[in-house]
Amino acid sequence: MTAALLTVESLSKRFRGLKAVSNLSFTVPEGRILALIGPNGAGKTTSFNLIAGVFPPDEGSVTLKGQRLTGLKPNQVCAAGIGRTFQIVKPFGQLTVEENVMVGALARERSVEVARRQARALLERLELADAAQRPARSLTLPDRKRLEVARALATRPTLLLLDEVLAGLRPTEVDRMVAVLRDLNRREGITILMIEHVMRAVMALSDHVVVLDHGEKIADGTPSEVVSDPRVIESYLGAEEA
Amino acid sequence: MTNRGASPVGIALLGGGNAGAATGRGAALLALGGVTLLLAPLVADRYLLSVLTTVLWFAYVGQAWNVMMGFSGLLSLGHALYVGLGAYASAALFVHFGVGPWAGALLAMLVAVVAGCGIGFLGFRFGVKGVHFALLTIAFAEVARVGFDHIHWLGGSGGFFLPVEAGVSDPLNLRGSPLLFYYVILALTGAALLLARSLLHSRLGYQWLAVREDAEAAEAVGVDLFTARMTAVAVSSALTALGGVFQAFYFNNLFPEQVFSMGRSIEIILPAIVGGIGTLIGPILGAFILTPLGEGLTFLLEVSGLELPGLKQLFYGVALVVIVVFRPDGVWPWLARRLGLVRTSAEGEDAR
Amino acid sequence: MRSGMPIDYYLNIAASGLLAGLVYGLAALGLSVIFGVVRVVNFAHGEMMVAGMYGAVLLAGYAGLDPLLSAPIVAALLFVCGWGLQRGLVNRFVERPEHMQFILLLGIATILVNGMLMLFGPDSRNVMVPYGFDTLEIGPMLLDAVRVRAGVAAIGIAVALFAFFRFTRTGKAIRACADNPLGARVVGLNLDGLYALTFGIGAAVVGAAGALMTLLVDARPQLAPEYTLLSFIIVIVGGLGSLPGALLGGVLIGVSETLAGFLLSPSLKSLFSYGVLILVLLLRPQGLLGKRS
Numbered sequence: 001m002t003a004a005l006l007t008v009e010s011l012s013k014r015f016r017g018l019k020a021v022s023n024l025s026f027t028v029p030e031g032r033i034l035a036l037i038g039p040n041g042a043g044k045t046t047s048f049n050l051i052a053g054v055f056p057p058d059e060g061s062v063t064l065k066g067q068r069l070t071g072l073k074p075n076q077v078c079a080a081g082i083g084r085t086f087q088i089v090k091p092f093g094q095l096t097v098e099e100n101v102m103v104g105a106l107a108r109e110r111s112v113e114v115a116r117r118q119a120r121a122l123l124e125r126l127e128l129a130d131a132a133q134r135p136a137r138s139l140t141l142p143d144r145k146r147l148e149v150a151r152a153l154a155t156r157p158t159l160l161l162l163d164e165v166l167a168g169l170r171p172t173e174v175d176r177m178v179a180v181l182r183d184l185n186r187r188e189g190i191t192i193l194m195i196e197h198v199m200r201a202v203m204a205l206s207d208h209v210v211v212l213d214h215g216e217k218i219a220d221g222t223p224s225e226v227v228s229d230p231r232v233i234e235s236y237l238g239a240e241e242a
Numbered sequence: 243m244t245n246r247g248a249s250p251v252g253i254a255l256l257g258g259g260n261a262g263a264a265t266g267r268g269a270a271l272l273a274l275g276g277v278t279l280l281l282a283p284l285v286a287d288r289y290l291l292s293v294l295t296t297v298l299w300f301a302y303v304g305q306a307w308n309v310m311m312g313f314s315g316l317l318s319l320g321h322a323l324y325v326g327l328g329a330y331a332s333a334a335l336f337v338h339f340g341v342g343p344w345a346g347a348l349l350a351m352l353v354a355v356v357a358g359c360g361i362g363f364l365g366f367r368f369g370v371k372g373v374h375f376a377l378l379t380i381a382f383a384e385v386a387r388v389g390f391d392h393i394h395w396l397g398g399s400g401g402f403f404l405p406v407e408a409g410v411s412d413p414l415n416l417r418g419s420p421l422l423f424y425y426v427i428l429a430l431t432g433a434a435l436l437l438a439r440s441l442l443h444s445r446l447g448y449q450w451l452a453v454r455e456d457a458e459a460a461e462a463v464g465v466d467l468f469t470a471r472m473t474a475v476a477v478s479s480a481l482t483a484l485g486g487v488f489q490a491f492y493f494n495n496l497f498p499e500q501v502f503s504m505g506r507s508i509e510i511i512l513p514a515i516v517g518g519i520g521t522l523i524g525p526i527l528g529a530f531i532l533t534p535l536g537e538g539l540t541f542l543l544e545v546s547g548l549e550l551p552g553l554k555q556l557f558y559g560v561a562l563v564v565i566v567v568f569r570p571d572g573v574w575p576w577l578a579r580r581l582g583l584v585r586t587s588a589e590g591e592d593a594r
Numbered sequence: 595m596r597s598g599m600p601i602d603y604y605l606n607i608a609a610s611g612l613l614a615g616l617v618y619g620l621a622a623l624g625l626s627v628i629f630g631v632v633r634v635v636n637f638a639h640g641e642m643m644v645a646g647m648y649g650a651v652l653l654a655g656y657a658g659l660d661p662l663l664s665a666p667i668v669a670a671l672l673f674v675c676g677w678g679l680q681r682g683l684v685n686r687f688v689e690r691p692e693h694m695q696f697i698l699l700l701g702i703a704t705i706l707v708n709g710m711l712m713l714f715g716p717d718s719r720n721v722m723v724p725y726g727f728d729t730l731e732i733g734p735m736l737l738d739a740v741r742v743r744a745g746v747a748a749i750g751i752a753v754a755l756f757a758f759f760r761f762t763r764t765g766k767a768i769r770a771c772a773d774n775p776l777g778a779r780v781v782g783l784n785l786d787g788l789y790a791l792t793f794g795i796g797a798a799v800v801g802a803a804g805a806l807m808t809l810l811v812d813a814r815p816q817l818a819p820e821y822t823l824l825s826f827i828i829v830i831v832g833g834l835g836s837l838p839g840a841l842l843g844g845v846l847i848g849v850s851e852t853l854a855g856f857l858l859s860p861s862l863k864s865l866f867s868y869g870v871l872i873l874v875l876l877l878r879p880q881g882l883l884g885k886r887s
Contacts, residue, residue: 052462078464086462092455094520095448103452106445107464115445155463317693368876372692373635377826378875381868384823388865399861504819508700515697552711552815559704566697567683570690 005030005191006082006159011050011060013043020046022215024060028159028208033185033192035202035223038212039235044195045087047212048161051193052084053077064159078107083157085148087164087195093137097128100136100147104154119154126150126180142173149177153184160184162194166201178204199227211235268583272523279428283421291420295492297533298427299485304513304525305434306481311511312520313438313447314474315454317372320361320379322506323386324354324479328486329496330396333404336415336491338395343416347487351480357382358479362472380504387502397496404494416491423492430488431526434481439522441477450474454520482510512558516565518572527574532561602734607856608849609735613745615848617806619841620748621821622828623755624800630835631772631792634684634695638703640821642797645706646672646804647813648714654721654808661721662747665805669798676797680790688789703822711815718812740809747806752841755799759837768792772835800825820864827871833884842883846870 004027011024021043028034036044050057053074062069064080072080083104092100101119102112109115123129126146131139136147145165152160162181166174178201184190185205196202202209202223209226211219213235219226226232264272282294303325310316331353332346341349361382365375391399411418416426441447449470452460461467490496500506517528539554569576578584625639636642649668653659659667679702687695728739759765771778771788779785811817824847832843847867855863874881 054458073466074458074461075464075466078462084462086459090456090459092452092459094455095451099448099451103448103460103465104463106448110445112443112445112448151459151463311693317696319696364872364876368879370875370879373696374830374875374879376696377830378872380823381827381871381875385865385868385872388862388868391861504823508704519693550712551716552708556705556708556712559701559706559708562697562701562704563683566694566701567686570694 003030004028005065006051006193007061007063008047008051009061009063011047011062012058013046013050013055014058019215021050021057021212024212024215024217026210026217026220028191028193030191031185031189032207033181033194033205034208034210035206036193036195036210036212037197037199037202037226038218041214042212042235043215044212045163046215048084048163048195051077052082052161078155078157081156081158082161083152083155083159084161085145085152085163085165087167089141089144089148091136091139091144091147093135095136096133097136097139097147098123098132101150101154104151107155115154119150122150122154127176142169145169146177149180153190157190159191159193162192162196164195164197166196166198169198174198174201177201181205203227264584265582267581268578271581271583276432283424288420291424293533293537295420295424295427297529298424298431299488299492299529300509300513300533301526301529302427302431302434302488303482303485303510304517304529305431305438305522306478306485307510308514308519308521308525309438309441309481310474310478312514312524313442313454314450314471315457316471316474317376318379318478319376319504319507319511320381320383321478321482321510322502322504323379323383324358324482325486325489325506325510326383326386326390326496326498326501327354327357328483329490329501330390330402330486331483332487333402333490333496334396337402337404342414343487343491344414347484350487351483354479354483354486355476358475359472362475366468366471380507383502383504383507387498390498390502399498402496404490406494416488423488427488427492430484435522435526437481442522446470446473512562514572516561516573518574521572521574523578524572524574527577528572531573532558535561604853606735606737607852609732609737610741611849611852612845613737613741613848614810614852615845616745616748616752616841617803617810617844618824618828618848619832619844620752620806621800621803622825622832622840622844623752623837624796624798624803625825626829626832626835626837626840627755627799628793628796629829630837631768632680632684632688632789633775634688635692635699635826636793636796637696637699637822638706639800639825640823641703641706641710641818642672642676643800643804643807643821643825644710644813644815644818645675646801647808647811647817648710648719649801650805650808651719651721651813654723660723661805661808662743665747665751665802668805669802672801673794673798677790677794679797680793681786684793685786685789703818707815707818710818714813714815716815718814720812721808723809744806744809748803751799751802752837755795756837758795764788764791824867827867830881831870831874833881836881836883839881839883843881846882 006028009025011021013021024047036047038044049055051062053069053072053076056071064082067080069077069080092103098116098119101122102115105115105118109118120129120132123132126149128143128146128150131143139147149162149165166177169177181192182205185192206223209221209223210217211226211232218235219229219232283291286294303321307318307321310318328350331350332343335341335346335349336343361379365378370378390396396402413422449460449465452465453467453470457467512532513528514525515528516531517526518524536554536558539557543550543553621643625636628634628636646668649671650661650664653664653667654661683698687698723740725739730737730739730742759769767783768788768791771783771785775785828843828847829840831846832839847870850866850870851863854866
């Protein structure tokens, strides 16, 4: 077992009395891919926002390689080594695709020209090179999702938070993205924490799965363990009926 | 504040990369414009020179305002505050302490930066956004307008006057003929254009644009929103204050009622809006459209002998509405595309 | 010297500030209604108010109408203008960025104020009413009859507006639209129609406030930007989108302006309002009665 890169400990957050996340603990081992799954409204995105510093938790802590992140602002969390994507994509619409990624690269790079070269390399890798000079808002949804990943990667994270980057993609596109992510993980050792609904991808990619329901962790294990867990099945079926 | 309505060419004109580069024709036209302005005094009479000076002044402060709104998405409706602070600071140094405007300008800029950053600090720390931030800027400008009426050391509401001696030519103290002032403001406008251009292509510039487009996403890729916004305010207020120094020494009189008025703040933002918010050429083009049209209207009124106070402003109002309805991105992006002055690469396919 | 003044004296000043503040509050109510529903900040608000003032001035001059009677006529005229403005221009800006809405309304404001300047000239125009110099004795206070009438009429109009939003179908539909535009569209409400109606109502309210204002102040085009800013200050102090907040803010600003104008110097009274605005923006940006977003 490798050392924990990210440690989330008894994280809780309420919104106007509604428990969005309660007493959530898990760890992401270095170099692994961990999937966070659960029905809609289970608190997955809230957990991401707590880790990324969008808002502070009511209780609990987040540490990355021993560095306490709790209370840091999103840009400081980024500096600490966490890159994230947004479930509802947020491109810098009027900037070109290349410039979008450059902004990410400029998080660690002073030189604009070096950042541009890094951006081009990443766009090549995410198959967006042809669109480099187009305004980001002219991209299709799958391309926007790829752009989110490229921009987050440009900040050179040790941990990548991916919020439903496969949702809305066609099966072939899912396969291509899965290949890219696996490659990033294997070849560059980037640790990934992903929120995902596409179970096929979760099964294919993740080493470990954490299941959330109503803000609480209900299961934690390998993909095959988790899908056969009766509590998980119940929570998903319940969600479907609703 | 996202710019949902802007056209794709907007990007080409403000972003970096290949898409933003001027075509040969664009560069040639820009050079031609610059040379024309340099040589204009050879043929221009006194009146035309004064009109051109006014045009360039608005182009200059429009460029300064654009750094805040166009680059960083911060709507300031109180830029008259920085003009006024710059004007009063340099004038006070000159009148009371004999410090010339070139040295005085440094202090004038400092005063404006302190004021701007003070407002920015309050606004950003307390999370005052959008319209509310704009109102905060108006409120401070209005406080200055009323407050300066009561500062007797600076002439109060009766006005503050700089000594004028006819026939003196002393460029070091910015005293001299209209020709001197013309070249000073031309140099300032050129310098502001170059500065804005290099800022836009810098790390800071890209971070500003990112903040303008989507603050939350910018923060997630490591941009410190507070620092990015504060630097935009600092740069914009310092540049604007320099415009105020020019104004003080050009007109030699300052009245709080005029200098800090909301109307003045609006005049400052018009060139960039008409020309194209967030573009480099927009504020300059806007000033060249608005001021001559206003002057032409004044001329027509004089010739026809009609007494219609307010017609000129009415016309500005109509211009605003027409621009924002039919060319919401300003005239420049449209013109540049029509005349092929910038490379637009693949943007033409943008389906919107 | 002034500290020797009896308490009644201050009470008197505060009361006349309060009455003027009710008219300010009514004007701000119009701004708040428009913002609360259409989500557009009406930067031409003071201009509409001054248009209302001129309406009352003209009706008094040509038909000898008391501003209290001309207020409904002026309101009806401004309703039509506001409705048309929303239909014709503002509606296509509802989804646009804030600064574009601002520029549009700034342009409209500039057209309005200078149009009035060209039509009526820069000099003040006043309305003569037979009770112009009457005073009413209420307890220890001696109040101008015009102020009392204007204040009471402002309350009356505000109450009518509250009732409209509370009890009528249309009023409820508009409120639904304010709470959740998407939801309102889903349940089949005609958003564009309701927006136009709301802008019309907002314009009517500020027009009526303008008519009442002629009892207190002479009409001049130059008042317009001042009233726009004043209305902003009031709604922000009271809470953008909160109707009782607008009235409360109006009264607060009215009283503090009058007191500051008396205690300090008349030219400093607006400084006081801006001070209040800055404090509220910083300490309670949602306003006194506003909801935190």
